[in-house]
Amino acid sequence: xxxxxxxxxxxxxxxxxxxxxxxxxxxxxxxxxxxxxxxxxxxxxxxxxxxxxxxxxxxxxxxxxxxxxxxxxxxxxxxxxxxxxxxxxxxxxxxxxxxxxxxxxxxxxxxxxxxxxxxxxxxxxxxxxxxxxxxxxxxxxxxxxxxxxxxxxxxxxxxxxxxxxxxxxxxxxxx
Amino acid sequence: xxxxxxxxxxxxxxxxxxxxxxxxxxxxxxxxxxxxxxxxxxxxxxxxxxxxxxxxxxxxxxxxxxxxxxxxxxxxxxxxxxxxxxxxxxxxxxxxxxxxxxxxxxxxxxxxxxxxxxxxxxxxxxxxxxxxxxxxxxxxxxxxxxxxxxxxxxxxxxxxxxxxxxxxxxxxxxxxxxxxxxxxxxxxxxxxxxxxxxxxxxxxxxxxxxxxxxxxxxxxxxxxxxxxxxxxxxxxxxxxxxxxxxxxxxxxxxxxxxx
Numbered sequence: 001x002x003x004x005x006x007x008x009x010x011x012x013x014x015x016x017x018x019x020x021x022x023x024x025x026x027x028x029x030x031x032x033x034x035x036x037x038x039x040x041x042x043x044x045x046x047x048x049x050x051x052x053x054x055x056x057x058x059x060x061x062x063x064x065x066x067x068x069x070x071x072x073x074x075x076x077x078x079x080x081x082x083x084x085x086x087x088x089x090x091x092x093x094x095x096x097x098x099x100x101x102x103x104x105x106x107x108x109x110x111x112x113x114x115x116x117x118x119x120x121x122x123x124x125x126x127x128x129x130x131x132x133x134x135x136x137x138x139x140x141x142x143x144x145x146x147x148x149x150x151x152x153x154x155x156x157x158x159x160x161x162x163x164x165x166x167x168x169x170x171x172x173x174x175x
Numbered sequence: 176x177x178x179x180x181x182x183x184x185x186x187x188x189x190x191x192x193x194x195x196x197x198x199x200x201x202x203x204x205x206x207x208x209x210x211x212x213x214x215x216x217x218x219x220x221x222x223x224x225x226x227x228x229x230x231x232x233x234x235x236x237x238x239x240x241x242x243x244x245x246x247x248x249x250x251x252x253x254x255x256x257x258x259x260x261x262x263x264x265x266x267x268x269x270x271x272x273x274x275x276x277x278x279x280x281x282x283x284x285x286x287x288x289x290x291x292x293x294x295x296x297x298x299x300x301x302x303x304x305x306x307x308x309x310x311x312x313x314x315x316x317x318x319x320x321x322x323x324x325x326x327x328x329x330x331x332x333x334x335x336x337x338x339x340x341x342x343x344x345x346x347x348x349x350x351x352x353x354x355x356x357x358x359x360x361x362x363x364x365x366x367x368x369x370x371x372x373x374x375x376x377x378x379x380x381x382x383x384x385x386x387x388x389x390x391x392x393x394x395x396x397x398x399x400x401x402x403x404x405x406x407x408x409x410x411x412x413x414x415x416x417x418x419x420x421x422x423x424x425x426x427x428x429x430x431x432x433x434x
Binding site: 025026029030032033034037039042043046047112115116130131134135162165166169170 | 186193195198
C-alpha cells in the first residue's frame with residue numbers, strides 16, 4: 001500500500017505542479033501534435049495527460065521521470081483517440097455507403113501535405129515509433145520501453161513505417 | 176524525390192513548430208487534476224470499503240455463526256447508517272462481546288448494499304477524499320475490486336453507478352461523467368490467484384490498517400484490525416502487498432494478487 005507515497009505526494013503544492021506544467025507543456029504539445037496534426041486535439045490530449053500525470057504523481061520514484069511519464073500518457077491517450085475514431089469510422093461505413101476512395105496521389109499535393117498524409121496514414125504504433133526515434137531522439141531501447149515491446153519490434157515497426165513513407169513519397173516503382 | 180531518415184527528421188522538426196504554443200485554457204488543468212485525485216481517492220476508498228466489508232462478512236460466514244449477524248446488509252438495511260452518523264457507540268449501548276460486532280457498521284457496505292462515500296462517518300478526522308490520492312496500483316486494485324463486486328468481466332459503469340451511494344454519486348456530478356471516468360481509468364487485466372500464506376502475521380504491521388489509520392483515525396483502524404484478527408486469512412493483508420485484494424462471492428472467498 002502506498003502510504004509513504006501518499007504522504008510524499010501530499011507535500012506537492014500547486015507551485016510544484018505549475019512548475020512541472022510550465023516546463024513540460026510545450027514538449028508535450030509538440031509530441032501530441034506530431035501524432036495527430038490537430039492543434040485542438042493536441043491541446044485536449046495534453047490537458048488530459050497533465051491531469052492524469054498530476055493525479056498519479058505519488059508513484060513516481062524520481063522527479064526526473066515526469067517527462068517520460070507524461071510522454072507515455074500522451075501516447076496512450078492519442079492511441080485511445082485513434083482507436084475510438086476507428087471504431088466510429090467503421091460504424092459509419094457500415095451504416096452508409098461511405099466513399100473511402102484513396103487520397104489523391106502524393107504528386108497532387110505539396111510535399112509537406114503529402115508527408116503529413118503519409119504519416120497520418122501509418123498505424124498509430126508505427127507513427128509513434130517514428131516520432132519517438134526521429135523527433136524525440138529516443139534510442140531503440142527507450143522506444144521499446146515506452147511502447148512496452150521488444151527492441152526487435154521497434155526495429156520492425158520503424159522499418160515498415162519507413163517503407164510505407166517511401167512508397168508514398170517516392171512511389172512503389174522505387175522500391 | 177528520395178526519401179530517407181534525414182528528410183523525415185527535417186519534416187518532423189518543422190512540423191513540430193506548427194504545434195500550438197500553449198493549452199488554450201490551462202487554468203482548468205489544476206482544477207481537473209484535483210477532481211481526478213478526488214476520483215482516485217474515492218475509488219481507492221471504495222476498494223477499501225469492499226475489502227473490509229467483504230472480509231468481515233466472510234469472517235462471519237466462515238465462523239459458522241448460526242445466530243443473526245448484526246453486520247449483514249439485511250439487518251443493516253433496517254437501520255441504514257447515516258453518512259453523518261458517528262462511529263462511537265452511544266453511552267447507552269452495551270459493548271458487544273462479539274469481535275465482529277466491534278467493527279463499525281459504516282466500514283461495511285451501507286445497508287442498501289451500496290458503496291459509501293468516505294466522509295466523516297468513516298473518517299472522524301475527515302478529509303479522506305480531499306487530502307488523499309492513490310497510486311496507480313491502488314486504482315487498479317480498486318477498479319478490480321469494484322469490478323468484481325459488480326460480477327462483471329469488464330467495467331460496466333452503469334452497473335457500478337448503481338452500486339455507488341448517492342453521496343458518492345454526487346462526487347462525480349453525473350452518471351455520464353462517472354462513465355467517462357471509468358472508461359478512461361487504467362485497468363490491468365493481468366492478475367493471478369494468490370496462495371494464502373501462513374508465514375505472514377498480523378504483527379508484521381497491517382498495511383491496510385495503517386492506511387485506514389492514516390486516513391480515518393486510530394480508533395477506526397483498531398476496530399477494523401480487530402475484525403481482521405478474527406479472520407486469519409486476513410493476515411495476507413498484513414504482509415505489505417500493495418496489490419493484494421480479495422472478493423467475496425457465494426462460492427467463497429477469493430484472493431488475488433496483481434502482477
